[in-house]
Every structure is written in C-alpha cells, then in structure tokens.
Amino acid sequence: MSQTETVHDRIEQARTELTPTQIAVGLALAASLGFVLMFLQDPMVHDAMHTFRHGAGITCH
Amino acid sequence: MWPTLKRGVAAGGLVGVVYGLFTAVVVHPLTASLAEIAHHGGHGHDAGAHSHAVSETTTAVVSVGSGVLWGIFLGAALGLAYYFLEPAVPGSSATRPYVLAGAGFLTVSVGPWLALPPVAPGMEHQLAASTRLVLYAGLMLAGAVLAVLGTALYRRAGDRRRGVAAGLAPIVAAVAVVPLLTPTVVTAGGLSTDLVAAYRGLVVFGQAGLWFGLATAFRWLGPAPTNLDLTPHETQI
Numbered sequence: 128m129s130q131t132e133t134v135h136d137r138i139e140q141a142r143t144e145l146t147p148t149q150i151a152v153g154l155a156l157a158a159s160l161g162f163v164l165m166f167l168q169d170p171m172v173h174d175a176m177h178t179f180r181h182g183a184g185i186t187c188h
Numbered sequence: 189m190w191p192t193l194k195r196g197v198a199a200g201g202l203v204g205v206v207y208g209l210f211t212a213v214v215v216h217p218l219t220a221s222l223a224e225i226a227h228h229g230g231h232g233h234d235a236g237a238h239s240h241a242v243s244e245t246t247t248a249v250v251s252v253g254s255g256v257l258w259g260i261f262l263g264a265a266l267g268l269a270y271y272f273l274e275p276a277v278p279g280s281s282a283t284r285p286y287v288l289a290g291a292g293f294l295t296v297s298v299g300p301w302l303a304l305p306p307v308a309p310g311m312e313h314q315l316a317a318s319t320r321l322v323l324y325a326g327l328m329l330a331g332a333v334l335a336v337l338g339t340a341l342y343r344r345a346g347d348r349r350r351g352v353a354a355g356l357a358p359i360v361a362a363v364a365v366v367p368l369l370t371p372t373v374v375t376a377g378g379l380s381t382d383l384v385a386a387y388r389g390l391v392v393f394g395q396a397g398l399w400f401g402l403a404t405a406f407r408w409l410g411p412a413p414t415n416l417d418l419t420p421h422e423t424q425i
C-alpha cells in the first residue's frame with residue numbers, strides 16, 4: 128500500500144504470494160497458448176486458425 | 189497478483205468474444221476469399237484450401253475460438269504486465285491501462301509489422317518461415333524498446349502535453365520511416381494494391397480495437413478511480 132511502490136516491490140510481492148510450482152505452471156500454460164496461436168506450424172493447425180493468424184497480422188508462420 | 193491477473197483474463201474473455209465474432213463474421217470470410225483470388229499455392233501451406241469438406245460449423249467454432257483465446261492470452265498478458273509494471277507506467281489509474289495496452293499493441297503487432305506487414309494467405313513471403321520467426325521475435329523486442337523509449341521521453345519532458353508529444357515522436361517516426369527502409373518481403377500474389385491496403389487496414393483496425401477494448405474492460409472491471417488519482421505518483425492496489 129506504500130505510495131512509492133516500485134516494480135521491484137511488485138516482483139518481491141509476487142514471489143511471496145506464489146510458489147515456484149505455480150509460477151512454472153502459469154508460465155508453461157501461457158507459453159503453450161501463445162505458441163499454438165502464434166507459432167505452431169501449419170500442417171497441424173486448422174484452416175480457420177490459419178486465417179485467424181492472417182487476420183491478426185501474425186506473419187511468422 | 190491474482191486479482192489483477194484474473195481481471196486481465198476476465199477482460200480478455202469479454203473482449204475476446206467480441207473479437208472472436210469479428211473474426212468469424214468479417215475477417216475469416218474476407219481472408220478466405222482473398223486467398224481464393226490470390227494465386228493458389230503461393231503461400232505454400234494451403235494444401236487444404238480446396239477441401240471444403242470441413243463443415244462450416246467447425247470453421248466457425250475454430251474461428252471464434254481462436255479469437256477468444258487470443259483475447260484471453262493478450263488480456264492475461266495485460267493483467268500480468270499491469271501488476272508488475274504499474275508503478276513504472278505514466279498516467280492515472282484511469283489512463284494507465286490504455287498506456288500499457290498501447291505498449292502491448294506496439295510490441296505484439298506494430299513492431300513486427302514494421303518489416304513483416306500483414307498479408308492475406310496467397311500472398312507470398314519471400315523469406316522462409318523459420319527466418320520470419322526469428323525476425324518476428326526481434327521485431328517484437330524492437331516494439332517493446334520503442335514503448336520503453338517513449339515512456340522515458342515522456343518522463344523527461346516534464347509537463348504533460350510536451351511529454352505526450354515527445355513520447356509519441358520516436359514511435360511515429362519508426363512507423364513512418366522503417367517500412368520505407370526495409371525491403372519488400374511479400375509479393376501481392378495477384379491481389380490489387382487497393383485490396384491489399386484495405387485488408388491491412390482491417391487487420392490494423394482489428395488489433396488496435398482489441399487492445400483498446402482490453403484496456404477499457406480492464407479498467408471497467410477494476411476499482412473505481414478515486415480522488416487519489418488527481419495527485420501523481422500515488423498508486424493504489
């Protein structure tokens with residue numbers, strides 16, 4: 128609640144609130160969702176997801 | 189942290205549904221018909237383009253679903269970034285989500301578009317997918333650097349109006365100049381320049397609108413702004 132909070136304080140706060148497992152699971156979930164949406168190469172993705180990528184301007188596939 | 193992250197995910201879910209519908213109703217049909225007009229096979233991965241056996245329902249579900257997931261993904265990113273970076277983001281609690289969403293738009297979309305502009309399927313990329321992957325990541329970093337640079341210049345300028353101008357200057361300059369300097373990496377694949385420009389406009393509109401919606405929903409779902417916000421440098425949790 129301090130009025131001169133810094134980014135560093137927030138990181139420390141998160142580290143006391145979360146266990147390493149929670150951080151790992153969270154990061155893994157986020158990374159896999161991002162990977163499937165943005166990077167997973169085409170033969171494995173549905174046509175409609177392919178056009179979604181074009182529509183979202185994701186040009187790295 | 190959980191409340192902020194949950195707020196981001198909720199905002200992402202709300203806006204994602206709207207974006208998903210926009211994808212299914214506007215973007216998907218348009219993208220598909222542009223792919224038809226453009227040279228077949230140009231993009232190298234439309235092997236299934238002719239097999240319209242896939243039911244319309246599946247297509248619609250995947251279309252909406254991808255859009256919703258994209259909204260949730262970006263919303264979660266916005267929530268997390270807000271939690272950690274809020275003390276460093278200029279503005280009041282009412283404007284900070286927008287500043288951060290702008291930074292997200294710069295990082296995820298505008299940065300990569302500086303050299304890899306949006307294309308319709310069928311338009312051919314002259315760079316291999318693996319090269320583009322690396323380039324895309326580098327350009328995301330460039331977009332993030334632009335956002336940080338803009339924030340730093342805003343703070344240095346002192347007063348608010350000059351700060352906004354100073355902060356936006358490098359971003360506007362990059363958007364105006366970099367695309368002219370980088371080589372063209374796509375061939376139109378038989379699409380007219382107007383059609384390509386219109387399609388790009390739609391893509392830019394969709395992503396900008398998505399981020400704007402995320403910031404609006406995120407702010408709306410948060411605590412009501414208080415008088416504390418009238419004085420700068422005060423953060424509330």
Ligand SMILES: [Zn+2]
Nearest residue numbers: 177181231309
């Ligand atoms: Zn494609």
